[in-house]
Amino acid sequence: MPDNFELNRIAQLYASYERAINQREFESWVDIFSSEPYYRITARENFEKNLPLSTLVLSSKGMMKDRAYGITQTIFHDPYHQRNITGLPFVSSVEDSASGKGRLVQCEANFSVFRTKLDKLSEVFCVGRYFDEIVEEDGALKFAKRVCVIDSEMIPNAIIYPI
Amino acid sequence: MKQDGLKEAIGWEGGDCATIPLSIYTDREVYERELERLFYNGHWCYLGLEAEIPNPGDFKRTVIGERSVIVVRDKSGAINGFENLCAHRKMKFCRARDGNVGEFVCPYHQWIYDLQGNLRGVPYQRGLRQDGKLSGGMPSDFKREENGLRKLKIATRGGVIFGSFDQDVESFEDYLGEEVLRYFDRIFDGRKLVILGYNKQRIPSNWKLMMENIKDPYHAGLLHTWFVTFGLWRADSKMRLLMDPTKRHAVMAGTRSVQQAQAELVSGVTSFKADMALNDPSQIDIVHEEWWGEYTATMMTLFPSVIIQQQVNSLSTRHIQPSGPNAFDFVWTHFRFEDDDEEMHARRLKQANLFGPSGYVSADDGEVLEFSQEGFSANPSDRMIALMGGRGTEEANVIASENLIRGMYKYWREVMEV
Ligand code: FES
Ligand SMILES: [Fe+2]
Numbered sequence: 001m002p003d004n005f006e007l008n009r010i011a012q013l014y015a016s017y018e019r020a021i022n023q024r025e026f027e028s029w030v031d032i033f034s035s036e037p038y039y040r041i042t043a044r045e046n047f048e049k050n051l052p053l054s055t056l057v058l059s060s061k062g063m064m065k066d067r068a069y070g071i072t073q074t075i076f077h078d079p080y081h082q083r084n085i086t087g088l089p090f091v092s093s094v095e096d097s098a099s100g101k102g103r104l105v106q107c108e109a110n111f112s113v114f115r116t117k118l119d120k121l122s123e124v125f126c127v128g129r130y131f132d133e134i135v136e137e138d139g140a141l142k143f144a145k146r147v148c149v150i151d152s153e154m155i156p157n158a159i160i161y162p163i
Numbered sequence: 164m165k166q167d168g169l170k171e172a173i174g175w176e177g178g179d180c181a182t183i184p185l186s187i188y189t190d191r192e193v194y195e196r197e198l199e200r201l202f203y204n205g206h207w208c209y210l211g212l213e214a215e216i217p218n219p220g221d222f223k224r225t226v227i228g229e230r231s232v233i234v235v236r237d238k239s240g241a242i243n244g245f246e247n248l249c250a251h252r253k254m255k256f257c258r259a260r261d262g263n264v265g266e267f268v269c270p271y272h273q274w275i276y277d278l279q280g281n282l283r284g285v286p287y288q289r290g291l292r293q294d295g296k297l298s299g300g301m302p303s304d305f306k307r308e309e310n311g312l313r314k315l316k317i318a319t320r321g322g323v324i325f326g327s328f329d330q331d332v333e334s335f336e337d338y339l340g341e342e343v344l345r346y347f348d349r350i351f352d353g354r355k356l357v358i359l360g361y362n363k364q365r366i367p368s369n370w371k372l373m374m375e376n377i378k379d380p381y382h383a384g385l386l387h388t389w390f391v392t393f394g395l396w397r398a399d400s401k402m403r404l405l406m407d408p409t410k411r412h413a414v415m416a417g418t419r420s421v422q423q424a425q426a427e428l429v430s431g432v433t434s435f436k437a438d439m440a441l442n443d444p445s446q447i448d449i450v451h452e453e454w455w456g457e458y459t460a461t462m463m464t465l466f467p468s469v470i471i472q473q474q475v476n477s478l479s480t481r482h483i484q485p486s487g488p489n490a491f492d493f494v495w496t497h498f499r500f501e502d503d504d505e506e507m508h509a510r511r512l513k514q515a516n517l518f519g520p521s522g523y524v525s526a527d528d529g530e531v532l533e534f535s536q537e538g539f540s541a542n543p544s545d546r547m548i549a550l551m552g553g554r555g556t557e558e559a560n561v562i563a564s565e566n567l568i569r570g571m572y573k574y575w576r577e578v579m580e581v
Contacts, residue, residue, distance in 0.1 A: 053360025
């Protein structure tokens with residue numbers, strides 16, 4: 001079991017993540033990941049059938065930066081506000097990492113994302129569950145891995161921002 | 164000739180295919196006629212890939228138009244399809260997305276169907292014995308053979324499954340026409356396919372706009388930064404825009420530009436980012452595959468229900484599932500070939516980042532379709548123009564042409580009689 005100090009730090013990491021994407025601070029979003037990150041959005045159907053396709057998969061820091069650039073510079077999309085609400089982390093394991101780099105925490109949490117388009121009512125954009133791996137780098141907790149598994153069967157048109 | 168109120172209401176003159184009345188995207192009656200004439204009669208609709216149901220008893224649930232259908236592989240290995248609609252009280256009985264079964268049982272009154280869709284069991288068909296005599300049950304003239312599920316005609320080619328409610332529909336090969344068939348066979352040449360996974364999105368626009376989007380080479384070299392900047396589809400790309408003889412299907416075949424974009428082609432094009440360089444170039448690590456031939460992309464619209472995408476190393480089918488005149492569900496099935504090596508497998512998955520609901524390219528498309536529909540809904544008696552390349556419907560070979568869209572409407576008007 002993680003001690004209270006560690007749980008607080010995980011909660012703080014979650015809150016920073018939520019804040020970064022809700023405030024559209026995509027550079028901070030990139031920084032919240034470790035130097036060898038893995039970020040994936042996929043449908044629950046793919047996840048449960050072990051199908052490798054992702055809605056989006058970013059497997060390097062460079063790819064994450066390219067996504068941040070894509071969101072702001074290359075993808076044409078409707079302006080919208082995103083409100084991501086992440087639940088409490090369920091810590092499934094804490095291990096000493098073999099590399100001696102420090103501890104590896106595996107945890108999960110529910111998320112819901114609301115979307116508000118200009119002149120429109122707020123709506124549920126998608127709901128799902130995160131499967132995370134958290135490591136310590138330079139004294140700070142970072143996501144080594146965040147897999148976003150979406151329950152929602154149909155994406156309401158386009159996913160632009162990270163969820 | 165019978166007066167056709169719908170034809171009058173739409174008011175589309177003569178042989179015009181270039182000025183399109185917006186009501187055909189918003190009107191409920193037009194939509195109902197489309198379902199009847201395009202999805203339920205006279206056409207082949209996409210059902211799936213054989214690799215999704217490899218074993219006897221495997222089934223998947225999908226749709227033709229708005230009707231739920233089941234596709235199943237029976238004990239003999241043959242693929243059958245029927246409507247997901249119990250013969251008894253017309254309940255949509257199959258709720259699972261897919262699975263493996265020996266028979267289908269409608270839960271309401273337990274009628275049993277075999278994997279060919281034949282009715283095999285009706286509880287208490289002959290009634291119940293009470294006080295020594297039979298009472299209730301089905302009348303003696305009720306025949307199980309006449310009360311099976313509504314069967315689909317099935318065609319498979321190269322691992323792709325199509326179905327039709329219309330038992331008299333022409334052969335799938337005739338339906339595609341010789342030339343489009345050649346492009347179909349270029350991808351589906353008998354190699355075993357492996358499913359990579361699915362992406363599903365709800366696009367709030369009329370279903371035809373998605374067909375038009377993939378018959379529109381003009382936008383692809385302007386809207387999409389990734390296409391323009393990395394030369395995947397650009398004004399200087401060599402291309403061929405062809406149709407079948409009826410002009411309902413089309414193929415946009417293009418060869419990516421590896422040269423620097425010439426200034427006059429991209430000046431003023433805001434989506435072109437001259438100094439954009441990827442931090443991780445592995446996302447466009449394109450490897451030319453032998454079977455491509457000269458084209459690096461072939462985007463096929465098989466009217467009315469599916470788009471088949473080969474854009475460099477990424478392959479998918481995109482199933483159009485209409486839901487009223489103002490929305491459709493868009494289901495992407497990405498696949499690879501069984502004999503791909505590990506690198507090609509990984510490459511196909513990575514290039515999938517360009518497509519689907521969050522794709523660097525396709526996210527743009529979903530958005531512009533939604534905004535088009537918003538324009539139409541507020542102005543159903545207005546018209547749009549599709550005049551790039553003239554008013555004709557002949558084959559073209561430049562990006563600045565809307566010939567394929569006009570071709571589709573030439574056909575659409577014939578079948579819809581409007
Ligand atoms: S509705 Fe299916 S058995 Fe009665
Ligand atoms: Fe496009």
